[in-house]
Amino acid sequence: MFQLSLLCTNVKSSGISVDVLLFSRPCSTKTTAQHVTKGTTPAPRLFGQPTHLSHPHILKEGELTPGIPLSEFRDRRSSFATSLLYQSSQFFKDTENHLVVIPAAPQAYMSQKVPYVYRQNSDFLYLTGCLEPDSVLVMSLSQNSSNHRAIMFMRERNAHSELWDGPRTGVDEAPKLFEVDEALPIEHLNQYLAAYAKTNPNFMLWYDFRQPIDYKVHNILSTMVPNATTACGKSWMSPRKLVHELRIIKSSAEQALMCKSCQIASKAIETTIATSYPGVSEHELFATVDYHSRMNGAEYLAYLPVVAGGERANIIHYINNSQIVKDGELVLMDAGCEFHGYSSDITRTWPVSGQFSPKQREVYEALLSVQVQLISMLAEHPSLDSLFSSMCQLLAVRLREIGLISNKATSKQELYQAAYAYCPHHVSHYLGMDVHDTELIDRRVRVQPGMIVTVEPGVYIAKDNKLVSPEIRGMGMRIEDDILITETGFENLTAMCAKHPDDIQGLFRASPNYKA
Numbered sequence: 001m002f003q004l005s006l007l008c009t010n011v012k013s014s015g016i017s018v019d020v021l022l023f024s025r026p027c028s029t030k031t032t033a034q035h036v037t038k039g040t041t042p043a044p045r046l047f048g049q050p051t052h053l054s055h056p057h058i059l060k061e062g063e064l065t066p067g068i069p070l071s072e073f074r075d076r077r078s079s080f081a082t083s084l085l086y087q088s089s090q091f092f093k094d095t096e097n098h099l100v101v102i103p104a105a106p107q108a109y110m111s112q113k114v115p116y117v118y119r120q121n122s123d124f125l126y127l128t129g130c131l132e133p134d135s136v137l138v139m140s141l142s143q144n145s146s147n148h149r150a151i152m153f154m155r156e157r158n159a160h161s162e163l164w165d166g167p168r169t170g171v172d173e174a175p176k177l178f179e180v181d182e183a184l185p186i187e188h189l190n191q192y193l194a195a196y197a198k199t200n201p202n203f204m205l206w207y208d209f210r211q212p213i214d215y216k217v218h219n220i221l222s223t224m225v226p227n228a229t230t231a232c233g234k235s236w237m238s239p240r241k242l243v244h245e246l247r248i249i250k251s252s253a254e255q256a257l258m259c260k261s262c263q264i265a266s267k268a269i270e271t272t273i274a275t276s277y278p279g280v281s282e283h284e285l286f287a288t289v290d291y292h293s294r295m296n297g298a299e300y301l302a303y304l305p306v307v308a309g310g311e312r313a314n315i316i317h318y319i320n321n322s323q324i325v326k327d328g329e330l331v332l333m334d335a336g337c338e339f340h341g342y343s344s345d346i347t348r349t350w351p352v353s354g355q356f357s358p359k360q361r362e363v364y365e366a367l368l369s370v371q372v373q374l375i376s377m378l379a380e381h382p383s384l385d386s387l388f389s390s391m392c393q394l395l396a397v398r399l400r401e402i403g404l405i406s407n408k409a410t411s412k413q414e415l416y417q418a419a420y421a422y423c424p425h426h427v428s429h430y431l432g433m434d435v436h437d438t439e440l441i442d443r444r445v446r447v448q449p450g451m452i453v454t455v456e457p458g459v460y461i462a463k464d465n466k467l468v469s470p471e472i473r474g475m476g477m478r479i480e481d482d483i484l485i486t487e488t489g490f491e492n493l494t495a496m497c498a499k500h501p502d503d504i505q506g507l508f509r510a511s512p513n514y515k516a
């Protein structure tokens with residue numbers, strides 16, 4: 001049913017000669033009619049993303065994306081609106097109207113007509129549940145009225161394009177699918193924004209100009225800024241931090257998805273450990289963890305994994321994964337998968353031969369004891385930065401015990417710096433839809449129930465470190481788990497992935513490849 005938007009009313013009353021028809025939905029007969037023949041069950045209408053009707057094996061009734069009910073997306077937008085209006089009431093008292101613009105990720109291409117795997121912009125996905133590119137969420141909010149609107153700008157249906165690229169949701173069905181007030185063709189975004197700016201001269205534009213997501217949308221927004229000046233002198237704000245403040249606390253539905261993502265990656269890494277052997281290529285280990293993640297339901301790996309044999313473990317972001325792992329070397333694998341939009345992030349280090357050397361085991365056990373202790377500290381709900389300080393202190397003590405740090409280092413500062421030299425990266429980050437999730441949330445805030453964080457201390461021994469025995473020079477290791485913060489403490493979501501040296505060695509013995 002055709003519905004006139006608030007904007008159109010404004011347009012008419014203000015006498016601006018904008019083509020009102022522009023804002024109407026296109027004729028529905030074009031694309032959505034289903035001709036039901038008696039006695040046959042019509043095939044479900046296909047949308048631009050899986051639905052319960054077309055993909056009952058991954059979506060339950062009432063879910064918009066796998067595991068997440070439609071109502072949760074509506075609640076997220078409502079919480080977002082409440083939070084935005086609250087912040088505005090504090091800082092921009094005289095600004096009544098707010099327009100939020102959050103674009104979908106565009107399709108990226110490897111080369112002409114060769115697309116990369118499409119991955120949605122997490123902020124957009126979080127608020128809409130929409131998996132299509134060339135879409136934009138626009139929310140018009142008002143301080144003194146409950147007349148809030150959520151509008152989706154989407155690709156229109158197009159028989160020719162759909163023949164090549166598959167079904168689109170289209171603007172007719174989008175309001176029902178996403179439970180938004182209205183959907184309009186993406187081509188109308190420009191006119192909509194221009195008309196909004198004319199009819200609401202004193203409004204705040206909530207769009208992130210610093211990190212453009214989609215340049216087509218960004219160019220449109222860029223022409224708008226001069227018009228968007230408010231009484232408070234600011235014309236725009238980024239909405240991202242407000243979205244991240246919501247995203248950082250995972251709902252029970254999200255926790256269940258995270259749990260599954262962690263289980264799949266844990267199992268895949270264990271299988272990879274068990275099937276490794278001296279002479280294996282990093283490439284093969286990459287393929288193995290990728291294969292088992294997908295075979296157990298993950299869409300793909302959450303990031304290019306680090307598969308580093310021997311000295312290459314000291315390159316923190318080593319992703320070439322092109323070398324052979326020699327007998328006696330350790331393998332460091334940092335891998336996780338994405339399960340219906342939720343990422344796991346695990347690191348394990350193991351001897352490719354299936355047996356730690358005494359010296360390797362000594363350093364590994366020191367690191368493991370620090371990692372286990374850091375995880376237990378999460379029960380006190382510290383900040384991630386304070387967890388990092390704890391890591392430096394604990395690591396310094398343990399590494400001095402085994403001779404990696406000189407006994408001459410005694411002051412707190414000296415020990416801290418010596419430990420930092422062995423582990424030059426942070427020990428934790430937030431985890432969720434993105435691997436480095438909710439980047440705008442400060443790591444100085446205390447963790448709260450519903451957050452998921454990683455705990456990932458490492459020890460990287462430089463090749464020219466004369467303090468340690470030649471056997472372990474150039475050796476690098478890291479152990480990383482994903483931890484859900486709970487009311488009563490924490491839950492290790494990747495606890496099922498072996499990390500004790502005996503358990504890791506046990507994986508080899510259980511493997512069909514194992515030769516005693």
Ligand SMILES: [Mn+2]
Pocket residue numbers: 345429454456480
């Ligand atoms: Mn990590």
